[in-house]
Amino acid sequence: MQTNAPGRGKLKVTGILYIIFGALGLLLSLALLAGGGLLLAAGAGTVGIALGAVAGILGAITVLTAVFYLILGILGVRNCDKPEKCGVNFVLGIIVLVLVVIGLVVNVATTGPSGALSSVVGLVLSILYVMGAKENKDAHAMAGKV
Template structure:
């Protein structure tokens, strides 16, 4: 099959590149949070509030890095396999996982006072939906 027949190829490639870029920045932010939390814990002079906030920042940084590594892998696979209709099923499943995670993030934003968190949650659904759509289009090209 000619790769130009794969309708989702370009969408997977572009969204994959965006995932790589955003995940890289998020990993960097997670590392900064870990370093900042450690610095706060060290310079807090043994105060329990500083130690607690430092530990919390480090934990949140670690969680951010873990989720960003998943996004980085998904982005790399999207770019790498955008021309492979035999891998479209795997990319589709990864896209569904991304949609579920983005939906959970959106649901958690409804408890807050700010409508901007809901808007950002809705925007956060766009990339996973486009990724999944591209994988689905490639999957349809295989049939």
């Protein structure tokens, strides 16, 4: 069923951006995991082991984030023309929006306002994703009532 999807553009563009960020995140996580593994393997004292463990933990967190962004992006691109399936996009968009707001608050608290630029970009991106999903979800709801 293909109907009018007013949020199509927002969902498609933000979905593509989330796919790109997810792919870049996977590359970063591989570098973190490799670096952490090298530090652990070298066993360069307690500092090297501690840094290796931290790099490994950050790499694992980055993998999870990157996979979530890939799923979010793929679903955004896939469902941008399908308002009847945008409920999932809306829920995932709200989840990422909440996580970005938490990250923004933590980032500003730890680094000050100057360190919040990347979080603001993430905030704008997640707001646009949620808006596109909501527009499509509302269009589907209105089409069902007609």
